[in-house]
Amino acid sequence: MDLWQLLLTLAVAGSGSAFSGSEDSSEKPKFTKCRSPELETFSCHWTDGVRHGLKNAGSVQLFYIRRSTQEWTQEWKECPDYVSAGENSCYFNSSYTSIWIPYCIKLTSNGGTVDQKCFSVEEIVQPDPPIGLNWTLLNISLTGIHADIQVRWEPPPNADVQKGWIVLKYELQYKEVNESQWKMMDPVLSTSVPVYSLRLDKEYEVRVRSRQRNSEKYGEFSEVLYVTLPQMSPFACEEDFQFPWFLIIIFGIFGLTMILFLFIFSKQQRIKMLILPPVPVPKIKGIDPDLLKEGKLEEVNTILAIHDNYKPEFYNDDSWVEFIELDIDDLDEKTEGSDTDRLLSNDHEKSLNILGAKDDDSGRTSCYEPDILETDFNASDVCDGTSEVAQPQRLKGEVDLLCLDQKNQNNSPSTDTTPTTQQPSIILAKENKPRPLLISGTESTQQAAHTQLSNPSSLANIDFYAQVSDITPAGSVVLSPGQKNKAGISPCDMPPEVASLCQANFIMDNAYFCEADAKKCITVAPHVEAESRVEPSFNQEDIYITTESLTTTAGQSGTTERAVSSEMPVPDYTSIHIIQSPRGLVLNATALPLPDKEFLSSCGYVSTDQLNKIMP
C-alpha cells in the first residue's frame, strides 16, 4: 500500500516536473556558448526562454563584469552589442575584450538572474574554419590505380597568424563520396598537407578545421572540397591485384623447413654419422673388410694374388690333403665347413659361407655347448653391432686371422697388405696328421681381413693344429701336430714386435684376448728373431714339414721363455714368427698353460678377468 503510494507520487512528480521542466527550460534562457574566434573578440549566445506562442514580458539582458585591476569593478555592464552576433547573442568587440582577464556574465530576465558564467577569453578560443581549399595532383602510381594529392588552404581571415598573435593547428578529414565515415589525418601546423593513396576511379571529399594550438577545442569545419581525380588509363588493371609474394615466400620457407626436418629425422643416424663421424680405429692394412663381410672371397683372393706369397694352389696339394683330418661330428654343414674343404676347394664362397655360417665346430672343438660360446661372445660384444649368432664363429676365425695378420704385419716389410697370405704357405706341410697351422689370433678385433682367411687357420679341430717343431737347414719348416686341446684355446703368440701392438690391442674394447697374446704382451720379449725351436715336448708329436718354399731364416727364435713353461703338457699352438723374407715363416711352438677348466670353457677367448687370473 505504502509502496504503491510512493510509486504513484513519484510518477506524478516526475510527470509534473517533466511538464514543468519543459516549461522551465523554455522559459529560462541559458547560455549556450561563448566563443572567441581569434583571441581578439568574443561573443556569447544563449537560448531564448520563450514558450511557444507566448512571449515573456521581460527581455533578456546580459551583463558582464570584468576584473580590471586587483578588484572587480562593482558594476555590471550591459552587453554592448546584441546584434552583430545574431539573435540571442552578445558581441564584444576588441575594445571590450581583454585577454587574460577574468570575465563574468549574467543573463537576466525581468530583473532576475537566470544564468551566470565566468571565464577568461583565452579559454574560449575556437577559430573559424579555414578557407580557400584546393588540391593539386602530386603523382600517380605506376599501376595507375592510386594517386597522391596535396591539399592547400588559407587560415581563417580573422586570425592574425602573420603577426603570431594566434597560432593555429589544422586537421584534415577526407572520405569517398559514398562513404559515411570520415578519415582523419594528424593535426598539422602548416596550411598544406599531402593525402596519399587515393584511388583514381573514386571521388573524394575533403574538409579542414582548425584550433588554437594551445587548446583542444576545434572550430567549425571548412567547406567540403570535392576531389575528382583523372580517370585511370584504360590498360590499367581492373583489380589491384598484387601477386602475393609475401605469402608465397612464407609458405615456401615453411615447406622447405618441413622437408628439412623430415629429412633430418629420417636420416638421423646418417646425420649423426655425418656430424660426428666415428673415430677411426687403427686398422690393419689389409683387405677391405667389406669384402670379407660380404663374402666376396674371389675378390679377396684376387687381391691376395697380387702378392707372391699367396698360393691358392696350395689348397690342391695332395700331400696336404693327406693330413687333413675331418672331424665330422654333428652337422652336415660341418662337412662342408670343414677345414679340409676349405683347404681343398677353390670354392671360396663356400668356405666363406662356412665361416659366416654357424659352425659350431670351427675352432671350438671343445665347445660342446655352443650357447655358452655365443653368450660369451655376446657378452664380450666383440662385434660392432652385429649380434648374429654366426658372429662367434666368425670372430673365432677372426681371432686366428688377426693373429695371422699381426704376425704377417710384423714380418714383411714388403707386405703391407695381407699378411695372411703367408699363412697358407705355412700350413702346407706334409705331415701325417693334418694340422692346420694354428695361428694364434690376436685380440685385435679388426674384423678386417680376418674372416677372409678361408685357410685352415681357424682352430677348427685340434687335429688341425700344427706346430713347427723344427726348421730344417734347408729352410723348410718342420711342423708337428698339436695336441688335442679340448679347450680349443688358440693362443696367439705374437712376435715381440707386436708387443706394443698387443698392448694397444689389449686396450681395445674387446672383452677377450688370446691368453697367449696377453701373456706375450706383458712379458715383452724383445726377441724378434725366431728360431724355430723345438720343445722337447714336441717330440711326441708329429712333425710337419712344409714342402713349401718357405725359407726360414735362422736366427728367428720364438719367444722361448715366454712360450714354454714347464707345466705345459703339450704345446698345441704354433706361433709364427715372421721372418724377414716374405716367403719365410718360422713357426715356434709354444704352449700356454691351461690354467683352468673354466678357462678352457671359454674356448680360447679370454675375458679380462680370466686374463688377470692368468697373468701374474
Place this chain on the structure above:
Amino acid sequence: MDNKGWSLKGSLLLLLLLVSDLLLCQSVASLPICPSGAVNCQVSLRDLFDRAVILSHYIHNLSSEMFNEFDKRYAQGRGFITKAINSCHTSSLSTPEDKEQAQQIHHEDLLNLILRVLRSWNDPLYHLVTEVRGMQEAPDAILSRAIEIEEQNRRLLEGMEKIVGQVHPGIRENEVYSVWSGLPSLQMADEDTRLFAFYNLLHCLRRDSHKIDNYLKLLKCRIVYDSNC
C-alpha cells in the same frame, strides 16, 4: 574503477610527458649550445627565440594538463570557478591585455615584462611542488608536471635573459617581480580553503603561461620574421 582509470590516465599522461620532454630535449638539443659564461659564443637570435617558444608552449601545455587534472580530481562540484577568479599575484604587473596593446608596446619592454613574470613564478612553483607532495594521495600526474614546470621555467628564464642580452644589451634592469604571498593559504588546515588556494594557483599558472607563450610568439614574428610568420 576510478582509481584504475586514474592510474591509467596518469600513466598515459606521464608517458606523454616523457615523450614530450624527450622531443623537447631533442628539439632543443639539436640547436647549437653555448656554454654558459662564454662571451663570444653567439647563438643566433632566431634559434634563441625558437627555443624560447618551444619552452613556453611546453610549459603552457603542462600547466593546462595539470589544471585539468586538478579540476577533475579535486574541484568538481565545489564551484570554485564561480567563486570568482581570485587575482593572480602577477596581475600587478601591467602587461598588455590585447593585441593592440601588445603591438604598441616596444619589444624591449615586452621582453622585460616577460622576464618579470617568469621571475615572479620561481617562488610559487617551488612551493607548489613541495605542497603538492604533501597533499593527500598526491597524484603523480600533478606532481610530475609541477616538477617539470618548475625546471622548465628556470630554463626559460635563462633563455629570456640571453635574448634580452642580445636584443637589448647593456641595459640591465633591476630584478623586478611580483612577490607571491599565497603560501599560507596553501598550507591551511582547512581542506576546502587549501584546495581552493591550489585551484587558484594552478589557474593563474595556466593563464600566465598562456600569456608568456603569446608574447613570445608575437615577439618572434616581429623580431625574427619581421611580422611575417
